[in-house]
Amino acid sequence: MHRGTKILAGIFAVSGAIHLAKPDAYEPIMPAWVPAHREVIVGSGIAEIALAAGLVAPATRRLAGWGSIALLLGVYPANVKMAQDALGGGNTALKAAAVGRLPLQWPMLKAAWRATR
8 A cells, every 4th residue: 555545545434533522622613514513514524534445445445546536536626725824814834724724735645646646
């Protein structure tokens, strides 16, 4: 398994667990046009954990790679909203973290793409 795939699986496992343990932490970054915020947050946490497991299993890695691409593209609007909200506030560290995380989606997408091969 490629190193990037291992890292992506780890990120998904941790993030998924946080989504399930503290879904209220994600509600402020949900775009208003997304319905059922809590359910979407919990669902994405479950999806992240399932994709993490799928990425580490050779038999499901390719399918999990495609699912990972879909998930990463699906949650990108929330990441953009978080960055926009942070830029409007006074917390410099939060601004840097929120904006800095946007380009990190590209290596994650690359790792997901590699997993489809």
